[in-house]
Amino acid sequence: RYLSLLAGFPMCQVDEDYHDELERAGAPSVSKQCVKCKEATAAVVIRVGDTFCRGCFKEYFIHKFRAMLGKNRIIFPGEKVLLAVSGGPSSCSMLSQVQEGLSQNAHKKLRFSPGIVFIDEGGAVGQSAEERRRTAAELEAVFKATGFPFHIVPLEKVLDLPSKVLMAAPSPSEQPAGAYKTAVGHFLQSSSSSSSCVTQQEEKESSLPDVQESSTPLLQRLMASVETLTAREDLLSTLRQHLLVHTARSEGYSKLMLGDSCTRLAVKLLSSISLGRGAQLAQDTGFSDSRFGDVTLVRPMRDYSAKEIAFYNRLFSVPSVSIPSLDTKAPEKASIQRLTESFVIKLQADFPSTVSTIYRSVPNLPELNRTFYNPRPCCSVCAYTSFNGVFWVRTCDEQAAVRYRAPETADVRTLLCYSCQLTIKDMVSQSPCTAAGSALLFPKSTQEEKRKHVLVQVCCPLFRELVEK
Amino acid sequence: MPVLCSSCVDKRAVLKRPKTGHSLCKECFFWAFEEEVHQTIVAAELFKRWEKVGIAASGGKDSTVLAHVMKLLNQRYDYGLELMLLSVDEGITGYRDDSLETVKRNQQQYELPLKIVSYEELYGWTMDAIVSQVGLKNNCTFCGVFRRQALDRGAIMLKVDKICTGHNADDVAETVLMNVLRGDIARLRRCTTISTASEGDGVVPRCKPLKYAYEKEIVLYAYFKKLDYFSTECIYSPNAYRGHARTLLKDLESVRPSSIMDVIHSGENLSVRDGVKMPVQGTCGRCGYISSQALCKACVLLEGLNRGLPRLGIGKHHRLHDKILSQQPLSEREERKLKSVDF
Ligand SMILES: [Zn+2]
Ligand SMILES: [Zn+2]
Ligand SMILES: [Zn+2]
Ligand SMILES: [Zn+2]
Ligand SMILES: [Zn+2]
Numbered sequence: 184r185y186l187s188l189l190a191g192f193p194m195c196q197v198d199e200d201y202h203d204e205l206e207r208a209g210a211p212s213v214s215k216q217c218v219k220c221k222e223a224t225a226a227v228v229i230r231v232g233d234t235f236c237r238g239c240f241k242e243y244f245i246h247k248f249r250a251m252l253g254k255n256r257i258i259f260p261g262e263k264v265l266l267a268v269s270g271g272p273s274s275c276s277m278l279s280q281v282q283e284g285l286s287q288n289a290h291k292k293l294r295f296s297p298g299i300v301f302i303d304e305g306g307a308v309g310q311s312a313e314e315r316r317r318t319a320a321e322l323e324a325v326f327k328a329t330g331f332p333f334h335i336v337p338l339e340k341v342l343d344l345p346s347k348v349l350m351a352a353p354s355p356s357e358q359p360a361g362a363y364k365t366a367v368g369h370f371l372q373s374s375s376s377s378s379s380c381v382t383q384q385e386e387k388e389s390s391l392p393d394v395q396e397s398s399t400p401l402l403q404r405l406m407a408s409v410e411t412l413t414a415r416e417d418l419l420s421t422l423r424q425h426l427l428v429h430t431a432r433s434e435g436y437s438k439l440m441l442g443d444s445c446t447r448l449a450v451k452l453l454s455s456i457s458l459g460r461g462a463q464l465a466q467d468t469g470f471s472d473s474r475f476g477d478v479t480l481v482r483p484m485r486d487y488s489a490k491e492i493a494f495y496n497r498l499f500s501v502p503s504v505s506i507p508s509l510d511t512k513a514p515e516k517a518s519i520q521r522l523t524e525s526f527v528i529k530l531q532a533d534f535p536s537t538v539s540t541i542y543r544s545v546p547n548l549p550e551l552n553r554t555f556y557n558p559r560p561c562c563s564v565c566a567y568t569s570f571n572g573v574f575w576v577r578t579c580d581e582q583a584a585v586r587y588r589a590p591e592t593a594d595v596r597t598l599l600c601y602s603c604q605l606t607i608k609d610m611v612s613q614s615p616c617t618a619a620g621s622a623l624l625f626p627k628s629t630q631e632e633k634r635k636h637v638l639v640q641v642c643c644p645l646f647r648e649l650v651e652k
Numbered sequence: 653m654p655v656l657c658s659s660c661v662d663k664r665a666v667l668k669r670p671k672t673g674h675s676l677c678k679e680c681f682f683w684a685f686e687e688e689v690h691q692t693i694v695a696a697e698l699f700k701r702w703e704k705v706g707i708a709a710s711g712g713k714d715s716t717v718l719a720h721v722m723k724l725l726n727q728r729y730d731y732g733l734e735l736m737l738l739s740v741d742e743g744i745t746g747y748r749d750d751s752l753e754t755v756k757r758n759q760q761q762y763e764l765p766l767k768i769v770s771y772e773e774l775y776g777w778t779m780d781a782i783v784s785q786v787g788l789k790n791n792c793t794f795c796g797v798f799r800r801q802a803l804d805r806g807a808i809m810l811k812v813d814k815i816c817t818g819h820n821a822d823d824v825a826e827t828v829l830m831n832v833l834r835g836d837i838a839r840l841r842r843c844t845t846i847s848t849a850s851e852g853d854g855v856v857p858r859c860k861p862l863k864y865a866y867e868k869e870i871v872l873y874a875y876f877k878k879l880d881y882f883s884t885e886c887i888y889s890p891n892a893y894r895g896h897a898r899t900l901l902k903d904l905e906s907v908r909p910s911s912i913m914d915v916i917h918s919g920e921n922l923s924v925r926d927g928v929k930m931p932v933q934g935t936c937g938r939c940g941y942i943s944s945q946a947l948c949k950a951c952v953l954l955e956g957l958n959r960g961l962p963r964l965g966i967g968k969h970h971r972l973h974d975k976i977l978s979q980q981p982l983s984e985r986e987e988r989k990l991k992s993v994d995f
Contacts, residue, residue: 411908413907413908452832453829453832455918456828456829456832456915456918456919457829457904457911457914457915457918458914458918459910459913459914459915459917459918460918461917461918461919461920461921461922462918462921462922464918464922516903516906516907517907518907519904519907519908519911522900522903522904522907523900523904526896526900526903530833530896537833540833540834540835541832541833541835542835543835544832544835544836544837544840601914601917601921602914605908605910605914
């Protein structure tokens, strides 16, 4: 009877002892009591068996944020920290945690000096000027309420970024062991004279973004020159990151806080692997990322699930603003990023341990040495820095699949990482945006000639056209 | 107007290469496919001259193409290898008879010696008999574990230096994704290695010459070469992770065909922080095969089968290994737990 079913299995590959079953979503817990105080009625069910009352949930949520920062000891007292707020639930929740932590009645007060940055991507995702103004105004109201200095920066600004954004600048000091302690000492001394680091801040507000009329079409043409949504999303996230780092750098912030939740990071991990970015997983998903040298990226929300954040925001009225993205309303298979996202979300609905299991891999990745700004190869587009000094080169000719190591000599192709080579490959030839694209990716610098060369070799006809002019 | 082959610009293109999107004629496709396998073999230095190499042959498309290409490249590039086919007879009525017939025909077509090792002679159990005891739900545990050892034992009988298997790019990429879904970074890194050195006595080094060959191209190659293979699709029913990984990979490939290579590239270049612990390999106290436990998985499974306690090998019962080794009786509670099986 089971012969038909059996027909396949002798071909099975060895699964060794992989036979751990996925755990299905269980029936909702019937417990009505808070597991922590065992008194109050539960208001939140995070997982089966994890039910919290309102008060205990708040305490748990806040503690987790402090613990994450405390454990990693990467943000120094008095340091200027820029919070990247996209308007989404996670980054808005991060903003509220920082506010909470800096408030006078906070149990263990945070001791850094925050600012906010919002990148207005409306020009790249096709919002009208009116829509963009409305979004910015909405966010401005949220930001003003915090009393923190804030910067609303249109993505168009990336088009006139100086070339050095791509180059990792040296970090201010090597930060030897004990530096954290010393900084705490300095901070305690200085803060006894001034009242609080928040009131110290000047009322420095950026007004609504002033977009140059001409730069929006340029940005749109650049985005349109990318044939696939996969590459477009990849390019947009690179542009966003450059602009965030640039804003932090030019405004004197040494840390940039990103609001990635563990759900987000699980998706990112899977999509990075699918995009050939496996080598840079540690930088892309770890707690901190120091590839830019003087500005370190930090992800303090990485232990919260999207669900926890949604609960918190709703219970404690944390405002967030919904903003369209490139793949809003796009079908599931429109891009690799969209596909991996819907895959993880669907699997998570059936198997609640999905995100935490994928995410479990993240802490096992190595960290990049903090002081790495020496001449290690660094991708000209995404600033990924190779661990072992090796860049893989894809060839786009008949043998697209034969990959080989770049030779030891400074092969120009080593200026792009494997994954960015894929993105550039998806740019179309007959695009009028060459000027914008080249200015962006290949700014005027001593290496310009070399870079032009890269493009010819990486066979992006778009840029080849430009080079031949 | 017919599309011309983009490589020779002479003959008519008959296919679009799934890997590159290029339109090629039959001959140019064969050449590209074979050259890529050759490049893989050369770049990774998979073989040494005069080595005796066993090709794991199941009669399926992967191993049939592997046998064909290995034979061909061995001649074209004078590898100087002594090739032979190595097959495992799991003992499944109907299915296995047909696929073994295929292997036997392959043996004559390729004029290669063939060795068939059977579960029955190695373990005293055929897969049919195992299934009737453990049920369909858990058969994969058995076939995976037994198969691995059976190949090694067959290889030792034939005195081969290396086994090459028909794992293709899709298999490798799928395993990478599966290990991501399982949160297993240590295995993730290891599963992309193209060859494994001998891990101990009784284990023969293995390699995957088709590691970068797309499944779709293997099918096309077999089709246009009119290769004789037994068409069957494996259903990895008991492993939920592999099923999900497979679905995801197929979808990724449809969005961006290079995804399969990109996933493998990611796996290969993943840097794992030192100190990610891999299970320490020892040897089995009963048969001497490598094992991280006191008893190897095959011996535990066999013990379970022979004692009528099929659950012994399924799930984690490491604490019982010492008892089994010293032939102590199990308690009534232990016995009861190991008897029940879901069919
Ligand atoms: Zn409570
Ligand atoms: Zn890059
Ligand atoms: Zn041709
Ligand atoms: Zn199986
Ligand atoms: Zn054993």
